[in-house]
Amino acid sequence: MKNEEILTRIKNSIVEGESEKTIDAVNEALKKGVDYKDILNGAIIKGAIKVGELYEQEEYFLADMLMAGDALNAAMNILKDSFIEISEGASKGSILIGTVEGDIHDIGKSLIVSLLNGQAFDVIDLGSDVPPEIFVEKAKEFKPDVIGLSGLLTMSISKMHETILLLRKEEIPSKIIIGGGVVSKNSCAMIGADDCAKDGWVGIKKINKIISDTKRG
Numbered sequence: 001m002k003n004e005e006i007l008t009r010i011k012n013s014i015v016e017g018e019s020e021k022t023i024d025a026v027n028e029a030l031k032k033g034v035d036y037k038d039i040l041n042g043a044i045i046k047g048a049i050k051v052g053e054l055y056e057q058e059e060y061f062l063a064d065m066l067m068a069g070d071a072l073n074a075a076m077n078i079l080k081d082s083f084i085e086i087s088e089g090a091s092k093g094s095i096l097i098g099t100v101e102g103d104i105h106d107i108g109k110s111l112i113v114s115l116l117n118g119q120a121f122d123v124i125d126l127g128s129d130v131p132p133e134i135f136v137e138k139a140k141e142f143k144p145d146v147i148g149l150s151g152l153l154t155m156s157i158s159k160m161h162e163t164i165l166l167l168r169k170e171e172i173p174s175k176i177i178i179g180g181g182v183v184s185k186n187s188c189a190m191i192g193a194d195d196c197a198k199d200g201w202v203g204i205k206k207i208n209k210i211i212s213d214t215k216r217g
């Protein structure tokens with residue numbers, strides 16, 4: 001079976017919310033030596049986008065999205081091991097990350113956590129639906145180099161803003177990067193974040209750059 005075919009199978013099984021089939025197809029792809037980045041970008045993300053479209057077109061309902069979410073999670077859990085394997089060396093820096101209050105989407109954020117762990121960063125994952133006060137409390141405790149705010153809902157932008165305002169008010173010096181489907185350069189500038197990334201790989205590159213710039217002084 002060609003790579004394209006197995007990637008299509010992964011994507012379709014996610015769209016259909018078939019976790020078992022997704023697990024089988026992802027394992028098969030890895031066994032065949034398909035690169036995990038291709039599995040992620042060429043199948044998993046495409047599947048998530050398709051599910052979102054079907055939901056918008058009212059062909060899918062919340063229950064369908066939940067099943068697809070489970071299949072997405074199942075796929076990510078297998079891939080996470082591939083990210084961890086590339087981990088090596090001393091810690092490059094620390095990141096505190098979470099999905100903002102009112103938003104329970106955490107699949108993309110968990111992906112970022114795995115990628116960062118795989119690149120030898122220290123990551124403190126606060127989970128999802130995290131109130132601004134908790135970001136502040138944990139930032140005081142861990143003094144991270146970077147704080148990452150994730151959000152997929154339109155309303156998450158204003159919650160990110162609230163979180164950033166509180167972090168600044170409390171004089172938390174960490175750089176702040178926002179990420180997730182709803183962010184844009186405009187929203188980033190508007191709410192006072194230091195940087196933003198819609199795409200996970202771009203986000204990781206930006207975090208690397210922020211930290212190396214900070215360490216250089």
Ligand code: B12
Nearest residue numbers: 048052103104105106107108148150153154179180200203
């Ligand atoms: C799966 C899913 C769910 C699952 C979530 C399960 C979970 N544990 O996360 C469930 C079913 C629970 C769910 C619920 C809801 N959902 Co939903 N969901 C999705 C769906 C289909 C896929 C999201 C996903 O996991 N994508 C895959 C991951 C890998 O991608 P990602 O999250 O975007 O992350 C990438 C980047 O954004 C980036 N990234 C993410 N975080 C961060 C952080 C940093 C710091 C950085 C640098 C980068 C970064 O890296 C990742 C890799 O590139 C999207 C559709 C879509 N196109 O996104 C809708 C979607 C996000 N959901 C939507 C809606 C409306 C809802 C509900 C309100 C529905 C309802 N009526 O109840 C609820 C919200 C509940 C809540 N309070 O949060 C809308 C949001 C519309 C909007 N703009 O506000 C979407 C866009 C669907 C749509 N097209 O209408 N959902």
